[in-house]
Amino acid sequence: MVKLSSLVWGALAVGHVVSKDIYADKRRISLGTGSDVWMDEAEIHALVRNNQRFRDITDMGPQVERSRASNMSVFPTKVTQQAVVNPLLRQVSDTVPQNVLRNLTSFHNRYYNGDFGRQSSEYLFQTVSTILGKHGQVTRFAHKFPQSS
Incomplete structure (x- = not known):
C-alpha cells in the first residue's frame, strides 16, 4: 500500500513540475516601445510589481519581427462597408x-511557469485552431518554461 501511495503522489507531483532554470540567463523583454532590453529575474519581477506591461520575447526568434510588422496596420478613417x-x-x-x-x-491561474499556464496555453491554442478551422493557421512555439506562446 505504501508503494502505491508513493506512486500516486509521485504522479501528481510530476503534473506540477516547474522549470527552475529559465532565469539562468537574462531574458529579452519588450516594453512596447520598439526596443528590447535584457533583464534578469529581479528586474522582471519589478515590472510585475509596478504593473508595467511587457512581453518576454526571448524564445520568439523571427516571430518578433513579423509581429511588429503586423502591428503597423493603417486603419480607414471613414466607415464604408x-x-x-x-x-x-x-x-x-x-x-x-x-x-x-x-x-x-x-484555470486556478495562468502562471507561465506552472502546469496551469501550460494547460491554459494548450486550451487557447486548441480553441483558436478550432475557430479558425481551414481559414487560418495557429503556430505555437516553446519556451524554457512550460507555457507555450
Missing part, C-alpha cells in the same frame, strides 16, 4: 466568446 457588415451582424452570437471566457477563467 455598412452594406456588407450590417447583414452579417444578425449572425453574430456571444455564445462562443462567453464559453471561451468561462473556460479560460476556470
Whole structure:
C-alpha cells in the first residue's frame, strides 16, 4: 500500500513540475516601445510589481519581427462597408466568446511557469485552431518554461 501511495503522489507531483532554470540567463523583454532590453529575474519581477506591461520575447526568434510588422496596420478613417457588415451582424452570437471566457477563467491561474499556464496555453491554442478551422493557421512555439506562446 505504501508503494502505491508513493506512486500516486509521485504522479501528481510530476503534473506540477516547474522549470527552475529559465532565469539562468537574462531574458529579452519588450516594453512596447520598439526596443528590447535584457533583464534578469529581479528586474522582471519589478515590472510585475509596478504593473508595467511587457512581453518576454526571448524564445520568439523571427516571430518578433513579423509581429511588429503586423502591428503597423493603417486603419480607414471613414466607415464604408455598412452594406456588407450590417447583414452579417444578425449572425453574430456571444455564445462562443462567453464559453471561451468561462473556460479560460476556470484555470486556478495562468502562471507561465506552472502546469496551469501550460494547460491554459494548450486550451487557447486548441480553441483558436478550432475557430479558425481551414481559414487560418495557429503556430505555437516553446519556451524554457512550460507555457507555450
